[in-house]
Amino acid sequence: MKNVLKRQVFYIQIQLESPLNVASGEDEWTDADILRDFEGNPFVSGSSLAGAMRAYVGERENEWNLFGYSADDTNGKMSSLFISDLIFDEEAVMGIRDGVGLNENKVAKAGSKYDMEILETGMKGHFYLELVIREGDDEEAMLCALSSVFAGIQQGEIRLGRKKTRGFGAFKIIKLVPKAYDRENYLEYAEAYKISFWENKPDQLENWLHIANASNRMVHIEVPLVMKGGISIRQYAAKKNAPDFVHLTSNGIPVIPGSSFAGAIRHRVKQILLDLAEEGAESPVRKNEVEQIISRMFGNASDKEGHASNIIISEARILGARPLTMVRTGISRFESAVRDGALYKERTYVDGHFKLEIAVRKGKEPKDSNWMIGILLLAIKDLENGYLAVGGQTAVGRGIFAPAVSEEYPNGVIFIDGKPGLEMQFIAEALNGLCENKG
Template identity: 25%
Template sequence: MSVVHILLAELELTGPGAVAAPEAHTVGSVLRPDLPLARDGWGNPYVPGTSLAGSLRQHAPRERRRDLFGEVFKDPDKNAENGREETTAIASPVRVLGTRLTLPEVPAMRRRRTAVDRHRAAAKATTLHDRELLPPGTELALWLRLDTETTESALVDEVVALLGTWQPRIGGGRTTGYGRAELVAVRHRVVDLSTPGGLRHWLTIGGPDLVDDQAAVVYERAQRAGGAPDEPYLFGMALEFRITDALHIGTGTFADRSGRRSGVAQILRDHEGIPVVPGSAWKGVLRARVEFILRSVGIGDVCISVEDGASGSCGACVVCEAFGWTERAGTMADDGTPAKTIGARGRLLFADSPVREGSVRVRNHVAIDRVFGGARDEALYADETVEDGHVALHIRHDKAVPDLVRAALVLALADLADGAIGIGGGTTRGYGSLAAQRTTTDWLTAERTTAVNTLRAHRTSEAHAPVHATEEAPA
């Protein structure tokens, strides 16, 4: 191998995202987020090369993954003395040399989330947590190395073509809009070690400077795509809603008010200061409603994903299949041993929804004295709200979604448009009510009948299903 090929892939985060490092959260670091960013030895945020290598491998055609990125597997052609299959490891010809992050002027973001109690329809106790995120606009450089015999290589061309169609999702939270990145450019530097110039460059230059001004640009983004993720829409389009009164999705922080006794509960904003409905809020509200609808019509065994005393999501029903699931740590398995925390990523993807044309205002509230009927002393509080705005709901999917979930999701969206459910906090006192725009209203009207018929047909098929004999209940 006398020719070294260095590929520099330049990416840009088009939404918030991060690789979390929960192991870095130690006792006593209560002021740090529950899921802090992964950081290097100098305390700078970074993305491990393994995260990108795994994403790129997953993007490659299945039949080419072993040849491009290696594999560790059980070889049936090789048996050890004890009769077991030997493990064979094939090294990857594509080496990930490292990554480097360049953050924009805005600092790292922090977002807080909480689960919703299915019975009280309010925040569930002990579920508040926050995570640290890289802001959109963060630049990410990835260096790859391939060694060949000649300067022209079909393997290098294949890797460049693979990079050109790559749409990486970095870190966790993909189903709630985190981690989306776009490939900006790919630069290719050939270092021929059989020539004096190539050998001099290799021996005297190191690190990122190996890719210098002699590198060829083999891929360049035509234009910035931006917006929501690129996966197909579940319903063929984004759904448009308007805020009918006020919306408050809080951050758990308060802004001081001079001369006032209490602060103002802040609303969530994106990196540009625009009020936003996070993908996690859409996903939580709609999942809860889909669970409720399917249980109400008596379809299958649908879990209650945050039910007290349960082990979390069941991982077996159609809702878990579509929305994803996780098993709570600390629960017990059937044999009495501690259950392992496992789960699966959902098929539905929910993106953040910036609020357009809305006005931000502060609403004051006060508790009422139950005895005297007047305002209670020192009980004044205030919420920051956004009013009269418009939001677009982006629901996409990367795998087929069960028909039952799709039908129930249509009915859940109809309930949202009718005001039966709301989004954010204070939904029982006028906050969070949405109304569908004309195009979305017409679509919901047309789809509602089909959704009802889908659920009715499934109930009919279950009712006429044959009953099989068992030992406990003989035929």
């Protein structure tokens, strides 16, 4: 065993940027109850944090530098990074999200209804990292890799728990304080895991983000949109005297979940690819390859060939929207009369604005993701121009959007990695290069 030269402890305070479900495997209250300690307080295990970080670092670097490895009974390396559980600093704000699987005709699949327990957006918590430097370790490389983890968290590229590619599990660091311990001050290590020790220490997050390699692992797309009417993504009310159907909210703010955007965009991308396949010999894609391309873009849940989505769609918080409660009734299409027992009350939201945020994983070569982005942008253009609706009751005008305009961008704008006006370049590249990159 090599001698320990130094220990560097990091106190990290975080805030949830989207709902979080780290499941316990229990289903007492929902189909996926969140993980709790023996006192009933929710937490995120250190193993969940470590898994998310290791997967991120391992995409390009040698993750064993930080996380170690085990080759066989005699060869291996102990992990240099120890990660505590994530503990929340305030009373938990809980919620329940329900959903149902839909087929391509937006009809519910039999047996696909589910619900899950979540921690709501905005909750704050903290955890500790401890980096152990031993003889022979490349300290500079280890600190650089760790700084890239901090940058990945801030960019929303490291997420926790379930439904990570559909908006859940995003969090941000709001305070980071490191302290090194060596033979000169090793007695102070006894205070390292007491929260009172860190409370008045200055934040050093920006210093560590400056160390990180500036290259993102994903291409980030932002689309500012406004609603042209109401939105209907139902959260079924259980409170007495509440409307029968209410639009989904998070901490009282109406939201559009990533899964709703993903379903609509995936369906439109498939339509676009099928239309391209019908164009004949000049088409960059053949009809029998459409499902393969869709699977590569949006993931595959099959047991044998399953893989995560390469497209991450965040949950959108609708700002400036007005609640609107309506009483409606079902009408018999044959009698043109009210159906018995079909009266119901519904609350929707109208006239809001939001930012659609999508991230696409980069491949080893730029062309590996550029074709994916180009095809995706074609569907986003339909969404932006009101040709693609999201959510329920789209046949009666719900879920239709328009570009958010400003003095600087009177026709609306799509930002790709923070830069406007690049979408046509990506679309042209996708159509020219899709055939050779789809494999």
